[in-house]
Amino acid sequence: MDLPDIVQARVSTLEKQLSKCKRQLVRLYYSDECDRFEQFRDEVFIGILKDTCALVHEAELVRAPYLAELAKAADNILDDAIAYSHGRQSDSSGLEEALYDLMPSWAHDDAQNRPLVLDKDAAKFPLAHAALESLMQLPIFKCAWVQVVKINEMTTKAWDPALKRHPKSTKLAQFRTNSSLTRTTKRPLATRVLDARCEVSSSRCSVPIRFLTGPDGTFLALTGMRGVKNRSPHWILHSQSASCTLYLLPSERYYHEPRLADVASHDFARHPHLKSQNPYLDDTHGKSALLGSTVEARRLIFLGDDDCIKSYEWGSSTEVYEDLFPVHTLDTKHYQGPMMVLPDGSVVRAGKGMLAKIKSFDTRRHDPEKIEPSSGSAPTSHIKFFDHPSSNPAPGSPSSHLLQLSKTDPHLFLSACNDGFARLYDTRYSLPVVTFHARGQNEFCEAAALAHPNNIPRSYHTTVKAEQIKCGCSRSSVRLRIGNGNNAVRSLAWDASNNSLYAATKCSYVNSSGQNRKYRPARSLNNQQRQTEYETKTGNQTNTQAAAGLSTLGTRKTISVICLTVETIASVS
Template identity: 30%
Template sequence: MAAAPAPSDSNSAEWDWRIKLGLLQKRYGALKNKSERPRDLDESDYDSEDDERDDDLLWKLLRGGYTLVNKAQQADHPDAAEILERVQALNNDLVNLAVKRQLGYAGVKSFADRPGTLVKDAMHSFMGATNGDRLADAMANFLGSLLGRPASPPAGRTLTPWAKHQQPHSASTRLSRFRDGIEFPSPDNHPFAAAVLQARCEVYEDIVSDPIRMAISPSGACLAVISRAGYKQRDPTLQYWLPGDDPKPQQHYVDPRLIATGINIVLDDDRKLMFVDDRDRIKSYSWDGASGRPVHTMNSMKSHDGPLALLPGGRLIRGGMGSALCWDLDALETHGPGPKYKRIGKGKYSWANCMRDRANDDEEEYSTGSLPTTTIAFADKAFEPRTLHPVSGGHVLAGEDPERGYACLALDLEHGGATAARYIGHAGTITGFSTSGGDANAFLTSCADGYARLYDRRAPLPVLTFDVEKRESPLLAAVLAHVDGLPVMFSGGVKSEGIKCWDVRAQKCVYELSTGNTEVAGLAWSDAHKTLYATGGCSHKDWMGAYHGYRDFEMGHIRDSDILGPRKRGEPMEREPFWPDRAIHIENAFGYAYDAGSHVMLSYRFKEQPELDVLPDYGDGEPMDDDWF
């Protein structure tokens, strides 16, 4: 720690930052008042150029707060913690105003990156296909014409066909597309890292229900996905796999007896349990022997409907406003061995408000659940988490519920729920955290503003910011892995419908993996199986199983003889193929024309010498009657 400045300097520094922060707050207030004034179409301030200036001012104010925090950290200012907290409060207000003005997180460009730390993809993330953006381009040109602007072509949408010679290795999967100018680690010093960064992998698929969130146990013994199924996708579904040595393990299924589809899933290696929830209860199911038998039901007290996390010592927590409920798992009552499982908790749980499509009362389970063992209060009583992720040292990383703000905290739940650290830079909901055993101080966040951010736990500002979705859609999943000691990041695209591999040390996007025109909802990396898992949701298929927006497969796009022709699952290639009209990728964007045509779990199993023909089967998507007109 640097020595504290002299008293006179301290007073000067204190008044300096307070004055600067006060000016930022004053400018925000003026902009907020302006935004809230009713608009008259005849007034001159109804002007898109004026709006652009206001949006630019919003970003400058966010940037100004970041500058204050950065200077305080560099100077080891005695008020650094207070500066950070107050700047975060201002950032919450600024982001809320930006969301209100722009009708979404997308559009708030990164504001907390230092020079040289904003990492961009050299290729436009939407692969140059005009198909996927035809409507957007037409709308942009129409609105531009109203303002007297000339029509513009779909800039950055030109893409040359995939070519085998662009692949860095003969064993690179055909479902990858590489960027130019990439240097790879030596295969002698880092053999597996070279294989990963050269996309040498076999690709397997499994059909799933509409995925919400996935999780993998720390050992890699169990992989699970909580999904939507049933009538109007109102039913929760738990699908899980026990990978072992099988590259394509059997899928297992559990019908959680919950009244709604939750968004949280946690896996416990020691007890071989999967935890899922709805707004009122948490249930656990065993994966031991692939039994899927119910074990616990826990009562969330109708007060805590936030995220789940496992703490050391067999404790499960669930976040809520100002606190977390905590259960000591080994002391809880269980449902017993079955087949007639006993009820847990006093009274009878009511299914009166259930929205599920239930065929009969046998699908209902009436346990009210075990009450929490204790409650852990947060030092900040107004903090409500949306995401939780335990890390070493007894801390839990927490992303704030967007109804409250956009803070990222490290909570010390072992010592009164104190705020141990605060991290700044997010302009949207933190959708997930990722850590790796290769670096105990590093963590990665994925965010609804379309960015992934890499932090050092000892500093409040991001080390690197990755522009994944180019502010055009949220980023739901990103994972950090250390391969042969080298840091690698994988990010899953929603609008970009693909997985990108980033070399963290080189600060470059290396390649993109095809997901078969599906939106990536979850990613998980398994060190044990050297496999990247991804869940993809098919936006071209509705809840009734009907396809929409498919067109004829344009064979004219296929000019390279190395691109495999499409196949239907389990059938010869004679079937006429089709392609989603609004897919971001065109047919020859990759070396294998692949459309999943369904929600899928994809496994990218990396090897030094994979079998090149291990590729997922072509899907069943086809035009419906309405698509022909």
């Protein structure tokens, strides 16, 4: 149906305001009035985006019958503004650079029960803690005592054992000093998660890209890179047996090398303009990311590069094969976006302005050579995006590169976004329900996982330079941070059946040849030394965050999968 006249008038007003705002931004940009330009950008430009979201939210509250049409009109305004802010429009050529490297959040509204969950400590200092020691060694900081004091006030404080919420809380966890959370016996599992009462184990792996999990949780797969300069696609299967409650036992792990022609790379390699902002992302090899999807009932995994998708059977109902059994090859040369397997067994993959659907797998795989010459099965049908004919979805796009579905509540899903935010969505609403501030100032939200202990949603999200996992809930700021030593987290996965969080990590200070650079080893201190350092050296020029037993994870591991298993209810007195 058509929009009512009064609503259409408000939409037209927002469109005119956006066009006028663009022209004014160009004038201010070339007038060398930096302060006015930034103020106008942050107040007027972002204000238009907030007003657009508010218009949609008003229609949702009254269950307006024209909500779908209004959402499309608002989507056009938001897409136009986002493209302009990143310099992807022809009318933005008047600016020599994009408006934002990372846009602030504008889809939240605390007054309308769509909160922005902040990590106040992360916003104190926009520099990775690993580089802080080097910065403090500069002569200017040694001489300027006032500057040193100010920086120490902004940095993360030393680990304080008095802040442990429970005697069994892991030493890798750091809690906020003003935590208002209270324990309850009605929801014991949620309390154990917030108390970080967990066991930590780690195991080496290839350079990680992304975790893949099945809906039933019987296996966990990790796509990655290995070989010369990490150019070869690789994946690891962690299978769960009846006698094994952890995926990380060596006897339950299987390594495979899918025979794909394109070299493997991290998702961010698709966006060099974004990658250049983060020197800690050093996996620049190749042009294609290794994508994947799974069919748990058939023991199939689909892996793809920019040219094709290949399926492999990794086991039967009674065993896991030592070697992958090749099954199908699918031709997706013009579709390089994310993929998924539908309930009817067909495979869909996104491309520019359309989807390819492959339902008839008429090619059987024969792999006598490392690279199969067959082009594979052609798409059975094509689905066009009429509302977004130029849309080019990709796992590394600035909107979101990871979706984490909720097994407990099918209406919820969590996205990890390149703008530095993790967002919790409810499919019954157009706007994000909760926005988690994850970037700390200038970082991407690298990975996110959604957990539901005792039906309470919990978000685990992480960035690269922070080298820690943050736990947040929907109504309070980040209360818990779990350190990973010198390892940056690349992917997260939550195992609800075992109450375990899996983190695929990589050390940013070790290159593909195994050489160390700018390495920051952890200092393991005993309890007396740690307490003395906390009491007497709060103004010291060294960062003591790593002193809290981070060597437990083996901080010199270059690549590893870390498992944090929450203490079971039966084991607690």
